[in-house]
Amino acid sequence: MKIASWNVNSIRTRLEHVLDWLYTQSIDVLCLQETKVIDEDFPKASFEEEGYQVYVSGQKAYNGVALISRTTLSEVSSGFTPLLGPDLTQHYDQQKRLITGIISPGVRILNLYVPNGSEIDSDKYVYKLEWLELLHHYVEKLLSQDPQHLLICGDFNIALDDRDMHDPSKREAHIMSTDRERQALQKVLALGLEDVFRKFNSKSEQFSWWNYRAGSFQRNKGWRIDHHYLTPTLYEQATACTIDAAPRRLPKPSDHAPVVVEIDTQNL
Amino acid sequence: MKIASWNVNSIRTRLEHVLDWLYTQSIDVLCLQETKVIDEDFPKASFEEEGYQVYVSGQKAYNGVALISRTTLSEVSSGFTPLLGPDLTQHYDQQKRLITGIISPGVRILNLYVPNGSEIDSDKYVYKLEWLELLHHYVEKLLSQDPQHLLICGDFNIALDDRDMHDPSKREAHIMSTDRERQALQKVLALGLEDVFRKFNSKSEQFSWWNYRAGSFQRNKGWRIDHHYLTPTLYEQATACTIDAAPRRLPKPSDHAPVVVEIDTQNL
DNA sequence: GCTTAGACCG
DNA sequence: CGGTCTAAGC
Numbered sequence: 001m002k003i004a005s006w007n008v009n010s011i012r013t014r015l016e017h018v019l020d021w022l023y024t025q026s027i028d029v030l031c032l033q034e035t036k037v038i039d040e041d042f043p044k045a046s047f048e049e050e051g052y053q054v055y056v057s058g059q060k061a062y063n064g065v066a067l068i069s070r071t072t073l074s075e076v077s078s079g080f081t082p083l084l085g086p087d088l089t090q091h092y093d094q095q096k097r098l099i100t101g102i103i104s105p106g107v108r109i110l111n112l113y114v115p116n117g118s119e120i121d122s123d124k125y126v127y128k129l130e131w132l133e134l135l136h137h138y139v140e141k142l143l144s145q146d147p148q149h150l151l152i153c154g155d156f157n158i159a160l161d162d163r164d165m166h167d168p169s170k171r172e173a174h175i176m177s178t179d180r181e182r183q184a185l186q187k188v189l190a191l192g193l194e195d196v197f198r199k200f201n202s203k204s205e206q207f208s209w210w211n212y213r214a215g216s217f218q219r220n221k222g223w224r225i226d227h228h229y230l231t232p233t234l235y236e237q238a239t240a241c242t243i244d245a246a247p248r249r250l251p252k253p254s255d256h257a258p259v260v261v262e263i264d265t266q267n268l
Numbered sequence: 269m270k271i272a273s274w275n276v277n278s279i280r281t282r283l284e285h286v287l288d289w290l291y292t293q294s295i296d297v298l299c300l301q302e303t304k305v306i307d308e309d310f311p312k313a314s315f316e317e318e319g320y321q322v323y324v325s326g327q328k329a330y331n332g333v334a335l336i337s338r339t340t341l342s343e344v345s346s347g348f349t350p351l352l353g354p355d356l357t358q359h360y361d362q363q364k365r366l367i368t369g370i371i372s373p374g375v376r377i378l379n380l381y382v383p384n385g386s387e388i389d390s391d392k393y394v395y396k397l398e399w400l401e402l403l404h405h406y407v408e409k410l411l412s413q414d415p416q417h418l419l420i421c422g423d424f425n426i427a428l429d430d431r432d433m434h435d436p437s438k439r440e441a442h443i444m445s446t447d448r449e450r451q452a453l454q455k456v457l458a459l460g461l462e463d464v465f466r467k468f469n470s471k472s473e474q475f476s477w478w479n480y481r482a483g484s485f486q487r488n489k490g491w492r493i494d495h496h497y498l499t500p501t502l503y504e505q506a507t508a509c510t511i512d513a514a515p516r517r518l519p520k521p522s523d524h525a526p527v528v529v530e531i532d533t534q535n536l
Numbered sequence: 537g538c539t540t541a542g543a544c545c546g
Numbered sequence: 547c548g549g550t551c552t553a554a555g556c
Binding site for chain 3: 010216252
């Protein structure tokens with residue numbers, strides 16, 4: 001089973017890229033971030049015509065996530081509120097950054113768009129850290145339901161270690177690589193999740209995002225900020241995890257490349 | 269010799285359309301309107317590489333005209349001021365709507381983008397009528413220099429008679445066809461100029477502009493507002509005048525089609 | 537750089 | 547409807 005995560009930076013602008021890639025790669029579950037569209041304007045029909053189910057949680061202009069699956073999805077929900085209640089979460093759920101559902105072999109997929117954080121110590125940076133703290137509570141609850149069948153993927157806007165950024169010397173000066181961001185994410189992962197990309201590839205300079213500016217892609221000045229995290233049983237059954245840079249070479253690309261994980265579901 | 273007029277609605281957006289059409293039609297002189305670009309950002313090199321001279325008079329975002337010629341251009345100038353002096357014209361020359369030059373067989377080309385007028389009796393409608401009054405003085409001066417070798421072309425934003433609009437019953441209710449606009453243009457033409465399109469074609473519904481909205485082009489709900497006006501000697505030597513609707517069918521077209529006049533220059 | 541939105545123009 | 551611009555977000 002192939003599960004992909006892709007920050008598309010507007011699904012309406014990138015629709016043809018996404019449809020073409022989805023079919024040629026025969027993806028089973030596609031997790032999109034930064035769809036940048038309200039739910040009623042999401043181009044659902046284009047996916048449904050090809051046999052996919054589509055669940056969206058979007059807003060105007062910013063953020064927005066979608067879960068697109070060839071297999072039936074159940075228990076789909078979006079935002080922190082369904083699990084954590086409205087008291088803590090109402091404010092954070094105004095931004096549409098989280099959607100989840102269970103796919104047919106009983107695996108829960110959690111698709112995230114972690115806040116960018118803008119600049120270190122800015123209000124948005126604080127919001128990012130608070131959001132990751134909420135995520136910790138949320139994942140804890142999910143794991144209490146089933147500690148072995150959770151896959152979390154998305155745009156984390158965090159480079160987990162120094163191999164995941166092109167200039168690690170600037171680590172503490174740059175958003176996405178500060179200790180506080182890394183630790184906030186590590187606290188979530190400590191609940192029992194592992195970065196499956198590193199099961200297959202320990203090299204540095206394996207990036208999933210390149211700034212549009214200054215020929216960053218051509219010079220491979222990027223960041224690996226799009227991840228798949230798996231609980232131990234799923235991690236064991238993973239057979240591959242790859243970043244596909246091909247769509248990033250197309251005209252008018254998203255700034256992110258899709259990341260695909262393959263899982264052998266026979267023994268689940 | 270083939271002389272074309274085309275309102276391109278942004279030369280930067282339409283550059284490929286214009287270059288392709290220019291070469292395939294082997295146009296000698298191309299008069300552009302609504303280039304929508306400041307002079308330093310006009311893509312001159314694209315035309316110069318193919319052996320054309322380029323003269324521009326543009327501004328940011330609005331208006332803008334260009335004269336692009338395979339034969340040498342002389343006495344090029346833009347705006348009313350060079351002929352009429354600054355007193356009356358300074359205000360009107362802030363909008364870049366007029367460029368002129370003499371092409372090699374001694375024919376003066378005057379390329380115009382007449383104001384649209386917005387709504388009847390609006391400030392912009394008054395401006396349009398005043399601009400046409402200034403044009404009358406300007407053309408009078410040009411003809412005093414040479415009454416026989418003047419070609420005026422461009423987007424006139426006026427349907428000269430009822431054949432030139434799809435719904436003549438709305439004539440007085442619609443900008444571009446009110447009596448005051450027609451009379452202001454007729455006053456210029458009375459100096460000794462004739463609409464050369466009507467030398468070859470007296471049919472109605474021969475349009476050069478179709479609104480982008482409501483499928484106007486598909487239903488041929490258009491207007492003939494792009495014209496070539498010739499002094500008698502040139503008029504006699506004209507061998508064809510055609511509107512080429514083909515570029516209007518392309519993806520992301522200009523709302524105007526180019527209009528081409530062919531003149532036999534042997535006897536000039 | 538490339539996306540969005542809203543405003544203005546035609 | 548489609549071009550421009552500005553201002554914001556990443």
